Amino acid sequence: MRRRSSLAPALWIPAGLALALLLLPLVALIVRAPWAQLPALLTEPTVLQALGLSLGTAAIATGVAMVLGIPLAVVLAQSAAWPAVPRRLLRALVTVPLVLPPVVGGVALLLLLGRQGLIGQFLPFGIPFTSAAVVIAQVFVSMPFLVIAVEGALRASDRRFEVAAATLGASRAAVFRRVTLPLIAPGVASGALLCFTRSLGEFGATITFAGSFPGTTQTLPISTYLLLQTDPNAAIALSLVLMVVSVAVLVSLRDRWVPGVVS
Amino acid sequence: MRASLAVQRGAFTLDIDLEVAPGRTLALLGPNGAGKSTALAALTGTVESLGSIELAGRRIDHLPVEQRRIGLVFQEYLLFPHLSVLENVAFGPRVLNIRNPTDAAHSWLDRLGISDLAQHRPPQLSGGQQQRVALARALAISPELLLLDEPLAALDAEVRESVRHDLAAHLRAIDIPTIVVTHSFEDVVALAQDVVVLEAGRVTQRATVRELIKSPATAYVRKLVAAWGED
Numbered sequence: 001m002r003r004r005s006s007l008a009p010a011l012w013i014p015a016g017l018a019l020a021l022l023l024l025p026l027v028a029l030i031v032r033a034p035w036a037q038l039p040a041l042l043t044e045p046t047v048l049q050a051l052g053l054s055l056g057t058a059a060i061a062t063g064v065a066m067v068l069g070i071p072l073a074v075v076l077a078q079s080a081a082w083p084a085v086p087r088r089l090l091r092a093l094v095t096v097p098l099v100l101p102p103v104v105g106g107v108a109l110l111l112l113l114g115r116q117g118l119i120g121q122f123l124p125f126g127i128p129f130t131s132a133a134v135v136i137a138q139v140f141v142s143m144p145f146l147v148i149a150v151e152g153a154l155r156a157s158d159r160r161f162e163v164a165a166a167t168l169g170a171s172r173a174a175v176f177r178r179v180t181l182p183l184i185a186p187g188v189a190s191g192a193l194l195c196f197t198r199s200l201g202e203f204g205a206t207i208t209f210a211g212s213f214p215g216t217t218q219t220l221p222i223s224t225y226l227l228l229q230t231d232p233n234a235a236i237a238l239s240l241v242l243m244v245v246s247v248a249v250l251v252s253l254r255d256r257w258v259p260g261v262v263s
Numbered sequence: 264m265r266a267s268l269a270v271q272r273g274a275f276t277l278d279i280d281l282e283v284a285p286g287r288t289l290a291l292l293g294p295n296g297a298g299k300s301t302a303l304a305a306l307t308g309t310v311e312s313l314g315s316i317e318l319a320g321r322r323i324d325h326l327p328v329e330q331r332r333i334g335l336v337f338q339e340y341l342l343f344p345h346l347s348v349l350e351n352v353a354f355g356p357r358v359l360n361i362r363n364p365t366d367a368a369h370s371w372l373d374r375l376g377i378s379d380l381a382q383h384r385p386p387q388l389s390g391g392q393q394q395r396v397a398l399a400r401a402l403a404i405s406p407e408l409l410l411l412d413e414p415l416a417a418l419d420a421e422v423r424e425s426v427r428h429d430l431a432a433h434l435r436a437i438d439i440p441t442i443v444v445t446h447s448f449e450d451v452v453a454l455a456q457d458v459v460v461l462e463a464g465r466v467t468q469r470a471t472v473r474e475l476i477k478s479p480a481t482a483y484v485r486k487l488v489a490a491w492g493e494d
Contacts, residue, residue, distance in 0.1 A: 164341040166328040167307055168355035168404055178358070182345040 026243065033240055034233040041237040049215055050223035051241065057131060057219065058199035061138035062146075065195045069143045070188065073150035074176075080155075098144045105140050106208025109133075113209075133210035134217050138199035145198055146191035153187020154180070190253050197249045201242060264408050264440040267314040268305045270298075277301050277312075277464040283408075283440035283457070290455035290472070291444045294483060298464040299444045303412055306442075307333050318407045334401030338413040340393045342385035348372070348396050349381040355404035371399040375433060390418040391426040398433060409441040415450055427453045448487040449494075451475075460484055 034041065041047065076094060079087045097105060113120040113127045113136070120127060127133050157180070165179045166172075181188070203221040210217040212226065220238055227235040264284075270277040277298040283289040293299050305312035308328040316324040323331050342351050349368050356364035372378045375395045385393060394414060401409060414430060415423050431453045434441055443454050451458055451472060458475050460468040460483070468480040479485040 158341075160337070160339075160341055161343060163309055163328070164335070164337060164343075165354070165358075166309075167331075167333060167335045168358060168400065169329050169332070170354075170358040171329055174358045178354070179343060182343075185345075 029236065029239055029243065033236050037233060038237055038240075041234050042241065044234070046214065046223070047234065047238065050218055050220045050238070053131070053134070053215065053218065054200055054220035057134045057138060058196050058202075061135045061142060061199040062192050062196040064135065064139050065143040065146045065199075066188070066192055068139075069146040069191075069195075070150055070181075072143075073147045073154060076147060076151045077154035094144055094147050096144075097141050102137075102141050102202065102204030102206075103208050106137060106205035109137060109140060109205065109209040128209055129211040129213065129217060131210075131216050134206055134219060137205035137209045138202045141202055141205050142195040142198035145194040146188075149187050149191030149194060150184060153184035153191075156187075157183050193249050193253060197246055200245060264316075264318055264442075266306060266316040268302055268316070269313040270301050270305050270310060272301065272310075275301075275464060277305070279459070279461060279464075279466055281442065281459060283442060285440050286438045287457060288434050288441040288443060288455045289457045289459060290451040291442055291459050291461055292446065292448070292451055292484075292487075293461035294446060296463075297461045299446075299461055300412065301464075302461070303335075303410055303442075303444050306408070306410060307331060307335055332404060332406050332408075334404060334406030334409045336394070336397045336401050336409075336411040336414055339417050340385075340397040342388075342393055342396055342400070344385050346385075347381065348377070348383050348385065348388070351385065351396055352399045352403050355400065359404060361405075367403055368399075371403045372396075375399045389422070391422050391429070394418070394426060394430070395433075398430070402437070407439060409437060409439055411441070411443045413445055413447075414443065414454075415445075415447065430454060448491045452491065 072094065076090060079090050082090075110117065110128060112118050113123075113133075115121065115126055115128070127136065161179050161183060162175050165175045170178060201221055202219070203225070206217070206219055207222055212218045212222045214223075218226075220242060224235050224238040224242070227238065264282065266279075266281045268277060268279050268281070275298065279298070279302055281289065281291070281302075291299050291302060301310060304310035306316060308326065308331050312324070314324065315322060318332075342348075343354065346354065349365065349372065352371050353364040353368035355361075356367040361367060369378070369381070372381055375398060377392065377395050377399065380388065380392060380396065385396070388396065394417075398411075411430075415427055418426055427450065434443075434454055443450060445451060445454075455472055457471055458468070459466055460475075460481065462481065462483055468475065468484060470478075470480075475484060476488055476491075479488050
């Protein structure tokens, strides 16, 4: 007890500083926001264009991440029964985009899908610097969030319900569709939400792989960055929009957060 | 129903022959760890087993779980929490592509006297109600064998007797072979006509319930019969 109480003040100071470091920039954003001009700034055609592009690509990226990521999560959950080496390798591969600098992800995507890329050289159409490239970059950086959330939900779910469904005559596919998926729906929803938010905020991989063309690849974060040099008030307004979306997602997830990662 | 099951799990060996006629209920009685659940899992196909299982004149031991048509009532009932009572019961008919699965479910709910629960969700039900829904769900696939795993163990002691009484009445009305896995002698007396006693993976007695009470073959059964006689 004595040890704990003597440590407390020493811990409080850095902890308080850490909290200030997290909070004060957001406070500055709110304090310095041009509230009176906000409606006009947010309805400017260029802003609306970036907003529409960001929401659209993030939604598509989330859809793609679900279609590809849920099966990957199932494989990851089942890999618990695999030998150590392939099991750890698979987990490492899934989590690489979480630790990789996004700009490196963008370079890597260019080297794969660019006109001279490993696969890109064989494609009859170009992918980089298109809206499709925006979506691919977003999927690359955000899918791991979904995969890990869904995998956590799968591990936490009671597999006996699946046995019960099988005894009632359900094929594996029917068991997955009618029992497994509905039971892990909360995990899928929180994963999808995190995936969407991460896609919406994606900058590094997008600007590297998709560039910054208004209307096709200039998403909200890129637009914010560019506006900061020409129209700071507009940049602050866009930052507020991104912040509100992020906070809304955080509030909607509340304590559910990501099963398996924080629980 | 005729089955000869052999399962090896580490040091444990299960070796058992079972035979149940349509309309009769066989109790598989044994202490914890005797292999009752393993026998059940071997019948349903969730555990690999050597030997043969013959149901209504055809071998089913080579079939996967979903093709065996064995109705199983789990100890904890395992009703799907995301589906209504009606949809739980309609689940089997629906995945088996039986016509009008909802009508089939309604008729089973009706037969078991729980039509009023149709739109409830499983977590809203009492243990006794959940058991009836689980029975309706298992019967709705028109199984050729019905298995009940410790059907009263998940219930509170106060309601166990009345639920047991209801279950006995429902089982009497069913014309398929039924196996009740239990460690409770009260269950055996109330629900079954025949008994197979399983101890350490082997059958130690086969008898009708009356014979078992009259001449128990092992110390385990003698103790159960004596305790039951005192009640």
